[in-house]
Amino acid sequence: MGELAAEKHVEYILSVEKKKDSFESVVMEHLRMNGAYWGLTTLDLLGKLHAVDVDQIVSWIIKCQHDSGGFGGNIGHDPHVLYTLSAVQVLALFDKLDVLDIEKVSTYVAGLQNEDGSFSGDMWGEIDTRFSYIAICCLSLLHRLDKINVENAVSYIVSCKNLDGGFGCMPGGESHAGQIFCCVGALAITGALHHIDKDLLGWWLCERQVKSGGLNGRPEKLPDVCYSWWVLSSLIMIDRVHWINKEKLVKYILDCQDLDNGGISDRPDDAVDVYHTYFGVAGLSLLEYTGLKAIDPAYALPVDVVNRIFIGRQSKKES
Amino acid sequence: MASSSSDEEFRQWIPFRQRPEWSDVKPLPQDDGPSPVVPIAYKDSFVETMDYFRALYHGDERSFRALSLTSEAIQLNPGNYTVWHFRRLILEALEVDLQNELDFTEAVARDTCRHHRRWIAEKLGTIATSKELEFTRKILSLDAKHYHAWSHRQWVLQTLGGWDDELSYCDELLEEDIFNNSAWNQRYFVITNSPLHGGLKAMRTSEVSYTVKAVIAYPENESSWRYLRGLYKDDNHSWVNDAQVSSACLKVLSAKNNYVFALSTLLDLICHGFQPNQEFRDIVDALGTPDSDRQGSDLAKSICSVLERVDPIRANYWRWRRSKLSQAV
Numbered sequence: 001m002g003e004l005a006a007e008k009h010v011e012y013i014l015s016v017e018k019k020k021d022s023f024e025s026v027v028m029e030h031l032r033m034n035g036a037y038w039g040l041t042t043l044d045l046l047g048k049l050h051a052v053d054v055d056q057i058v059s060w061i062i063k064c065q066h067d068s069g070g071f072g073g074n075i076g077h078d079p080h081v082l083y084t085l086s087a088v089q090v091l092a093l094f095d096k097l098d099v100l101d102i103e104k105v106s107t108y109v110a111g112l113q114n115e116d117g118s119f120s121g122d123m124w125g126e127i128d129t130r131f132s133y134i135a136i137c138c139l140s141l142l143h144r145l146d147k148i149n150v151e152n153a154v155s156y157i158v159s160c161k162n163l164d165g166g167f168g169c170m171p172g173g174e175s176h177a178g179q180i181f182c183c184v185g186a187l188a189i190t191g192a193l194h195h196i197d198k199d200l201l202g203w204w205l206c207e208r209q210v211k212s213g214g215l216n217g218r219p220e221k222l223p224d225v226c227y228s229w230w231v232l233s234s235l236i237m238i239d240r241v242h243w244i245n246k247e248k249l250v251k252y253i254l255d256c257q258d259l260d261n262g263g264i265s266d267r268p269d270d271a272v273d274v275y276h277t278y279f280g281v282a283g284l285s286l287l288e289y290t291g292l293k294a295i296d297p298a299y300a301l302p303v304d305v306v307n308r309i310f311i312g313r314q315s316k317k318e319s
Numbered sequence: 320m321a322s323s324s325s326d327e328e329f330r331q332w333i334p335f336r337q338r339p340e341w342s343d344v345k346p347l348p349q350d351d352g353p354s355p356v357v358p359i360a361y362k363d364s365f366v367e368t369m370d371y372f373r374a375l376y377h378g379d380e381r382s383f384r385a386l387s388l389t390s391e392a393i394q395l396n397p398g399n400y401t402v403w404h405f406r407r408l409i410l411e412a413l414e415v416d417l418q419n420e421l422d423f424t425e426a427v428a429r430d431t432c433r434h435h436r437r438w439i440a441e442k443l444g445t446i447a448t449s450k451e452l453e454f455t456r457k458i459l460s461l462d463a464k465h466y467h468a469w470s471h472r473q474w475v476l477q478t479l480g481g482w483d484d485e486l487s488y489c490d491e492l493l494e495e496d497i498f499n500n501s502a503w504n505q506r507y508f509v510i511t512n513s514p515l516h517g518g519l520k521a522m523r524t525s526e527v528s529y530t531v532k533a534v535i536a537y538p539e540n541e542s543s544w545r546y547l548r549g550l551y552k553d554d555n556h557s558w559v560n561d562a563q564v565s566s567a568c569l570k571v572l573s574a575k576n577n578y579v580f581a582l583s584t585l586l587d588l589i590c591h592g593f594q595p596n597q598e599f600r601d602i603v604d605a606l607g608t609p610d611s612d613r614q615g616s617d618l619a620k621s622i623c624s625v626l627e628r629v630d631p632i633r634a635n636y637w638r639w640r641r642s643k644l645s646q647a648v
Contacts, residue, residue: 029349029369030399075349076373078401124404126434128470163507163549169470172477172512174504176466206636207541213632219541220498221464243636 002254004289005262009277010048012262013039016274030073033064037086038278044093044302045281045293054094061087062099069101069108070122080122081112085134088141092305097142106144109135117152118170128169129160133182137299140189141309154192157183165200177208177217177230184234188298193238202240205231213248214267224266225256225276228283233297236286246287253280332364335371340384346370347377365395376405381412390423397427403435417443421450425457437474448479456488463492464501473508482513497533503542507549523550523557531567539577544584559593572602579630582606582622586640589619619644 016039028035036057043049063075064087070079071087084105091097112120112135119131132153139145160167160183166175167183180201187193208215208231214223215231228249235241255268256276263272264280282300285292294303335341348370372392375385389406392399410420417439424436436454440447455472458465476482486509492502510522527550533543547567551558558564565588571581582603589595595618603618606625623641627634 030396030401072401076376076401077399078404080400121434122400122404124407124434124438126437162504163552164545168504169466170473172473172508173470174466174501203636206633209632211632218464219500219545221500243633243639245632245634248632 002251002257002259004254004281004284004291005257005259006046006291008259008262009257009264009281010043010046010051010262012258012272013042013274013277014051030077031083032074033061033071033083033086033090034073035274036061037089038274040090040093041301042274042278042281044305045285045295047291047293049093054096058091058094058096058099061090065105066108069104069106071105078122079108081109081119081131081134081138082121084109085138088138089299089301092141092301092309095305095308097309100142102142102144106139106142106147109138110144110147113148113153115152117149117154117156119153129157129167129173129179129186130169130182132157133186136186136189141299145190150190154187154190154195157186157192158195161195164204165197165202166204174218175204177205177215177227177234180205181230181234184237185298185300188237196238198238198240202235202238202243205235205240206243209244209249212252213245213250214252215244215249222267223252225253225264225283226266226279228253229279229286229300232283232286233300236297241286250284250287250289253283256280334364335367341371344371344374347373349373368392368395372402372405376401381409383413385409386413386415393427407435407438418446418450421447421454425454436471440475440479445479448475448481451475451479452481459492463496463499466501469501469505473505476508477512482509482515485509485513486516493533497537498540498542500542503546507546519550519552520554526550527561527563531563534567534580535570537577538571538574538581539579541580544580548584548587555591559588559591564588565593565595565599569599569602572599572606575606578606579626582626582629586619586622586626589622590644617644 040049040052040057043051060075061071064071064073064077064083066072066079068079070081071084072079073083077083088097088100088105091100112122112131114120114127118127119135120127121131135148136145136153139147157167159171160169160173160179162168162175164175167180168174168176169179173179184193184196184201187195207219208217208227210216210223212223214225215227216223217227217230232241232244232249235244253264256264256266256270257280258265258272261272263274264277265272266276281292282295285295286297295301296303296306299306335344335346346367349366368388368391372388375388386406386409389402389409392402393406396402410417420439421436421443424439436451440451452472452475455468455475458468459472462468476485486506489502489506489509492499493506496502510516510526511519516522527547530543530547530550533540534547537543547564548558551561565585568581568585568588572578572585585595585599600618603621603625607621608628620641623637623644626637627641630637
């Protein structure tokens, strides 16, 4: 079996600004906050977070905050819950959550909950279970889950459960590994995993593994490295990860590396990007690949970061 | 993804600073901070368009020229929430005919404009129904499993109606690709939600026939087997006792090809009380290697052994299933 080219991936992430005129660069502008989360979390998992300038990043993040308390994808961009979570997660990596006006951020996020318990992504109202996860994860990291109606949030997620045991973006939506991660993660954080038929969902999830060892996100779709995260973290949260063939999955992820230039792609021999680099490394961490920090499957942050938030100091108890 | 026609547009593109109607505007450059975290190199046209957008956005100018500027910005980068957001504010301020707006968003059809469409559709009401269904159909004709197109289509059906042709649309898609999991999911969505059909129980007989044909023709199709199971939601008794289901399993097993799902379905049936006759036992025996798979008189255990062998990537799962059988009453 090959090896993880850790040094190359670190170089790739640190040098991504040197890519001129790449399509990825052009469209990344509005979601730079997500890109920062993917890149920096990967660096932390590889033990190289110290390679970046914390103060510069923190001051940039603060500039991305909107009057409403939410964060945009970049400076001057409108707030959305997607970027708000990434901002909070990056600050958590650096143990800089105290730069936040926690009341302000959590009020923004909590304000996106609808009457039926669902969450909108922003003021324009799009509803998706992804936003349920994002809101719950974000508020939990800030110790402010008390600001939302957790019961309604849980019941909305449960209403998105399908007969195959999986979850979609809204009631009736096709089961999809990404949506499943969000729903399972949200239920894990709110202590509501008993709503899941773990055996049924575990089987659906382990059926995502194809002959090459990679994982797809739905039946009859191609495998993609990002599902190494979505499927795997879900399996871990419901305690069924032993149902996939770990060795074959490790091999698949390693085969998706660009060993010359660094970075990881969706499948072998495709172009790499920061998104898939993060999910590949995070997946390997969940598979306990040597040399990587452990990652928390629900919060998608290194375990030591999560411990610091929930155990490390005297903090408000979760409601 | 720039098409060749938009490449031509770029070649003919006139910088804003050369356009007389924009001479009063002072462009606002992007403030990335001193050392960008993920600094990005842009095309000049993109830079300038966004600089002018920023100027109008901060000045909150909701004019027709602002509207056309957002059109340009969106075509350069349809994923930018801020631009779409400001466009909506302008549309409201100008009280533009939103049917034209639907045409615009269709021309720039991308994932991220789906809630823009939804916003428009909600304002237009049921006159938007056929346009929205047509819009999603177009996307699905290019990518029949496009997740966001399907969720938008489901939203339209639930909010605005238009169920009439939905089941036959599913038929069409499944005829093109019987393995399309999204189409099977949509079929279930129609059966269980459409006011035009009688609901799951009423549709069960015809749907079981339909699905049994599918599983026999392509027994390796995970979606069709799951759909079959779903038709008996909350009614395991009917599922276990429907001869069509067990005989479908028998047919597939007899052909000795791609029988993993047939086996797992048979296993589930037995676990829910199905009493297999000798024919089933003989068929499963015929699949096994003489010594390794036979587990005495326990057919369910034999099935698990076969599955461990023929679906080795999930060996741990099948082993667990076998262990659970010992615990069963």
